[in-house]
Amino acid sequence: MKEAKIIRAVDLINGGCNACPTVKSEVFILELNDLNRPLENLDVASLIMTVALANGYKQHQEYDMAEDYDVYKNGTNEVSVIPEYDQLVFKKGFSQQKVANNYQEPAELFKVVNNLLTQYFDLEGLDFKIENQD
Numbered sequence: 052m053k054e055a056k057i058i059r060a061v062d063l064i065n066g067g068c069n070a071c072p073t074v075k076s077e078v079f080i081l082e083l084n085d086l087n088r089p090l091e092n093l094d095v096a097s098l099i100m101t102v103a104l105a106n107g108y109k110q111h112q113e114y115d116m117a118e119d120y121d122v123y124k125n126g127t128n129e130v131s132v133i134p135e136y137d138q139l140v141f142k143k144g145f146s147q148q149k150v151a152n153n154y155q156e157p158a159e160l161f162k163v164v165n166n167l168l169t170q171y172f173d174l175e176g177l178d179f180k181i182e183n184q185d
Contacts, residue, residue: 095154096132103168130143164177
């Protein structure tokens, strides 16, 4: 299993005016294949998108009357990711799986992501490690 390091940093952001409070903001960077790739959040959607794109998948959006969703395609493999409130539905052919987008425990998040990578994206699972940056 290939290692994927997630670097977690905390920045203090100030709005710039006297009335704006200073806010703590977490930043996540995925180090994969010797490249640093920013993550929007530490959740299923962000990890799947970043890993899939790093492994040659192309992403586009589909629009129809009921829903808008992302489609990842690599050769003949096509995976649809449909958001439903706080969950995601992954579809490939006649197979589909619904998962939560956010998890309290990183270990559970990484288990779900690895399951999706192997089942739907035909990719090898990753050994995710979180490292706090000082």
